[in-house]
Amino acid sequence: MSYEYSAKYIKQLSRAVEQKEDAYLEKEFEDMHAADISAVMEGLSAEDCKYILELLDPNVGADVISDLEEDIRKNFMALFEAGELSKYLDQTDSDDAADILNELPVKMREEVLGSMQNQEKVLYIVDLLHYEEDCAGGLMAKELVKVNINWNVHQCIEEVRRQAKKVDKVYTVYVVDDHDILLGRISMKRLLIADEEDKVADLYEPEIAKVHSYQEDEEVAELMQHYDLEVIPVVNVQGRLIGRITIDDVVDVITEQAEKDQQAMSGLSEDIEERDSLWAMARARLPWLIVGMSGGLLGANFLGGFEDELRLVPAMAFFIPLITATGGNVGIQSSTIVVQSLASGGFQGSVFDRYFRVLIVAILNGLTLALLVYAFNFLFIEHALAVVVSVALFSVIMIASFMGTITPIVLDKFGINPALASGPFITTCNDLIGLGVYFTVAKMLLHS
Amino acid sequence: MSYEYSAKYIKQLSRAVEQKEDAYLEKEFEDMHAADISAVMEGLSAEDCKYILELLDPNVGADVISDLEEDIRKNFMALFEAGELSKYLDQTDSDDAADILNELPVKMREEVLGSMQNQEKVLYIVDLLHYEEDCAGGLMAKELVKVNINWNVHQCIEEVRRQAKKVDKVYTVYVVDDHDILLGRISMKRLLIADEEDKVADLYEPEIAKVHSYQEDEEVAELMQHYDLEVIPVVNVQGRLIGRITIDDVVDVITEQAEKDQQAMSGLSEDIEERDSLWAMARARLPWLIVGMSGGLLGANFLGGFEDELRLVPAMAFFIPLITATGGNVGIQSSTIVVQSLASGGFQGSVFDRYFRVLIVAILNGLTLALLVYAFNFLFIEHALAVVVSVALFSVIMIASFMGTITPIVLDKFGINPALASGPFITTCNDLIGLGVYFTVAKMLLHS
CATH class of the missing domain: 1.25.60.10 (MgtE N-terminal domain-like)
Structure with a gap:
């Protein structure tokens, strides 16, 4: 740096x-x-x-x-x-x-x-x-150079000269009609190599990308990235040219969005930086930690219902971290893939196709892990428990894959940042689901 | 979209x-x-x-x-x-x-x-x-417009005209000497409003940002973002102008880096997209899942050493998810703050200052959570265990804050993407540390 x-x-x-x-x-x-x-x-x-x-x-x-x-x-x-x-x-x-x-x-x-x-x-x-x-x-900034469609190149250059002091960077000259309605643009290169007598009407590019003043900043970023633009004009509802947005501001939007996503994924509730006050730092972290803590206490409460089983088979407790961690990892992987897919323009294909693919990948990974864990446990613990652990692990992977896929889609539908789906709330839910599945499977298989 | x-x-x-x-x-x-x-x-x-x-x-x-x-x-x-x-x-x-x-x-x-x-x-x-x-x-692209420092504006315009077809977007005209050494630039606006007889030597801007061909893409992105540039010239070791990089390519670098960080944070080992083949999808997820699974099995092994204690006090098992989840959440929060601080130009201040701040925030949050959990447990479980859980929780928060802070710094020193520190490897380590702390504290306090 x-x-x-x-x-x-x-x-x-x-x-x-x-x-x-x-x-x-x-x-x-x-x-x-x-x-x-x-x-x-x-x-x-x-x-x-x-x-x-x-x-x-x-x-x-x-x-x-x-x-x-x-x-x-x-x-x-x-x-x-x-x-x-x-x-x-x-x-x-x-x-x-x-x-x-x-x-x-x-x-x-x-x-x-x-x-x-x-x-x-x-x-x-x-x-x-x-x-x-x-x-x-x-x-947007208001500073821009615009010319009338009825002018010639000489008049354009005079206008650029007049506005040159006011406008720092001139990327392009906008073409408007008598009512300031945006019609198109002329690049500086085009102006420079044209004859003074050439008509704007003959030179300008009519079909250009533009945004409305009310469009979201992320939409603007996406549009400029899609069309590789360094500047984009902004119009009001009547189509009047009211400003321009330059790429440097959009780069900041992109960077901020990436930071926000990272914070959503890691359970920071405010836009926080290392040099912020200690109190701000503590405050930004606490909400999600308290959510996680409540989840942990709920989990403790749930496990409390199995006190007798745990006294009989303490080995059941050994695999709690395995089950909860795997559920968390699978959930976060699944949601991140969906989040990125949403950000880059959506999944191309049918809804059925999407879930079918999630299902197959979950089965592949679920079987692999369940078999590996079974092979390991086969050597060390009693057979019934080894089966319970592997069946629970497989089920947790299936459920976490599904939850991880659906949560960001639902959040996005409600206009909430889908990156939250890779964050601590979902991890906490996955922990609880994991425990539930594990002990339910145990009850079913060990009691039979 | x-x-x-x-x-x-x-x-x-x-x-x-x-x-x-x-x-x-x-x-x-x-x-x-x-x-x-x-x-x-x-x-x-x-x-x-x-x-x-x-x-x-x-x-x-x-x-x-x-x-x-x-x-x-x-x-x-x-x-x-x-x-x-x-x-x-x-x-x-x-x-x-x-x-x-x-x-x-x-x-x-x-x-x-x-x-x-x-x-x-x-x-x-x-x-x-x-x-x-x-x-x-x-x-970089090789297409650019360059002019000799000894030329006048008329010659420049002729050169732009000559190269206009070849170069799609002309942002700026570069000024070089007879040996192609980059000396500066003239903006299109400047050329447009200058007299044909003006000398390039009198018009050009001498001090401009440039990059060397060997510099990393992320450095280029940072530089262009820092100086709000839409294009930057590239020189070789002799200072010769050999190309230019435009902002649209750099926007792609920034977006890709953000995606890579997200993937590192969520345990995906390859650059994967939702439409990739099922096998690629499963393969990108498996490595970190296996790491997490191994951690879970190690944890099971560790807990195996406490079988007798668990049989006596099964309630100890109830709080395993609370301890491991809190450690994970705190670790990820801490590392994300450091990762973002590294990305945006580093922490301004002494090393001591940095760790002192981490320590205070950890104590604040640790005390808050430990007291909340104690208050809850006070009502439901025996007092000795309530103390153990809160002491362990506090210790885990302290350790996870420290680990979360130091890991991205170390990874960055070794040239590894620090975002990995918010990923599954560290979560797995934190799980194990959390279990270790919990049961050590339990052994110390319950046996005394």
């Missing part, structure tokens, strides 16, 4: 801030990319960060603020007056500016907007503040 | 192929994006796909082949003669063409290269075939 800075370097910067060595600090940050300055700042105190930020060009400062991690930025922004912040937001892309403002208390937000100089930006931001964070409207 | 096609539609297409209704098929695919045609083909037989492909424009066909899933493409390409394939590869971007050729038997690969018309493309591909799939060289 090249974006970590040594503790020594961070300390050195912190000392320089303390002693107000502005010349040294300015030199240090002069050629550094904003994303790297943000990475450095994540090691410094909020006060030190503010001191450094004020030494930077406001343009760079704006990028640094956008690049900071949300939780660090929150602490840091508490130190600013509205007038100070507005200076940076004047320079920030509208999507990032709206995200930053959303992190502020309402009063502060209004004050910052009120003291901004760039009135066009203020209009952009106020519009963006309406959208939920996790929809296309919440991801 | 908008890229799934109904079974009915797929059947209709298949029937049209059977009855050679070319007019219908051509009309159906005329305005469809290549990525969508690929999605449709994933539901059809390889023979049907080939029939449809031959109706398409070879340019579109080339994109369709690139977009197909690797395993489907493999079956499909087995139907082609070298001469047929080469027609498509002449039109494919060099990076995709190299990937496709890498999936063919060596003899076929040579034949295809031999019958290609586009000699420049052949040179590109042969060069790319040298690189491992998972390094920057394996991700």
Whole structure:
């Protein structure tokens, strides 16, 4: 990882801030990319960060603020007056500016907007503040270059020139009609090699992918990934062009989704990072641990009903961990395959086909494990119990495969993240089912 | 998901192929994006796909082949003669063409290269075939637009015009010296708004991010994500510009890595998908199931040493699932936090700080759960056993937190995917440790 800075370097910067060595600090940050300055700042105190930020060009400062991690930025922004912040937001892309403002208390937000100089930006931001964070409207920026279908190339280039300062990265030029309805696009390459007199109407690409402002961020990510796009236009219900979403924001959506899935799979109930407060860390873990604990106590209660059997055949207890662990492993494997299949566009084939395949794989693996365990137990324990253990193991594998397959599908139907199906709730259920199966089989076979 | 096609539609297409209704098929695919045609083909037989492909424009066909899933493409390409394939590869971007050729038997690969018309493309591909799939060289395409530092804007535009056909998406124009050493870049926007007489030397951006051909794909992904890039140039050891990597390929790397992590966490030993063969499915699951089974049998063996104790106090067995499940849950939570912290650039702070935090969180959660369980058990079971269970639970939480934290760090040091630490091997170890702690505590407290 090249974006970590040594503790020594961070300390050195912190000392320089303390002693107000502005010349040294300015030199240090002069050629550094904003994303790297943000990475450095994540090691410094909020006060030190503010001191450094004020030494930077406001343009760079704006990028640094956008690049900071949300939780660090929150602490840091508490130190600013509205007038100070507005200076940076004047320079920030509208999507990032709206995200930053959303992190502020309402009063502060209004004050910052009120003291901004760039009135066009203020209009952009106020519009963006309406959208939920996790929809296309919440991801889009208002800055884009659009041209009228009736123009020629010369007029387009003039427009790009006019907007060049405002729009940081121009990927493509959008083509609209007199009512701002999105008609298509012209690539920069096409514009560059065209004649000045060529008509937009003759050059533009009419059929392009677009999203509606209300579409979910994950849908946008999927669409851009499917069509290999680096930017996608956003339209409102009338088909008017209202913004654009760039791939860098979508990459963040993809990464966050992967992290959320991992957390769902591992029983963390909040978006938690290693550097969060101890209390937040403990709190994010407790809910699922308590669920697991309740499952364990229920299991204890259930086993309590078999006290006499256990006194007679204590060897029955020996295989409890085997049964519960295998059920858990099989369940998680099954659900993960389904979760990935749901994420990558669904299983192609009939419902019957899907369950038939699950059944066959479960029988294959169930038989293999049951026979291996039987072979082992045959040597060490009495025969009746060896049969019980293997029959129970086979049954548990069958049930856990089925549960693991169906749970994510059901969760997905109800709009819940299916990755939860690989998490502790299901493992806990599988433990209980495993115990139930094991002792039921034992009762049936040993009593007969 | 908008890229799934109904079974009915797929059947209709298949029937049209059977009855050679070319007019219908051509009309159906005329305005469809290549990525969508690929999605449709994933539901059809390889023979049907080939029939449809031959109706398409070879340019579109080339994109369709690139977009197909690797395993489907493999079956499909087995139907082609070298001469047929080469027609498509002449039109494919060099990076995709190299990937496709890498999936063919060596003899076929040579034949295809031999019958290609586009000699420049052949040179590109042969060069790319040298690189491992998972390094920057394996991700890059050779198609790019570069200009000499001594040129003016007019010459640049002529060069873009000349290469426009060859390079699909031009994001940026690279600036090199007479020896092809990468010096910087000019954005398309800059070129478009510059005067024809302006010098490249005055316009270009000198400090730009780049990668070396040998860098790992995940490093490339991290770099592009860190700097929000949509394209990055690749240089060789001398600093010569040899290719470029576009964000769409990097998005695939990020998605694949997330899938690999999920599989590592859930005990799947191969990259498996729901539609893979039944045998592949069973095989991918068995190894970790057998590991878990062995752990279960070891546990049974261990418990065998406590047969007399279990006969005396069968209630001891009741809490086995509680102890093992809690150990597993705590271990997975701890390791996932560390895994995500490793992935997002590491923990900022001292080693001592890290473990101190782990310790405090473990004590907080350990005490909470131990007290809850004690309160519950106080009502139902004898006091000595209630104490044993709570002490054991607390100890297991402490140990599992520590193991969960240290395991991914150690795996990462040895270059193994740390996500494995949230997987079944560690869960199995935790089960055994949990049993060991429980019965040791029981022996110590109950015998005294």
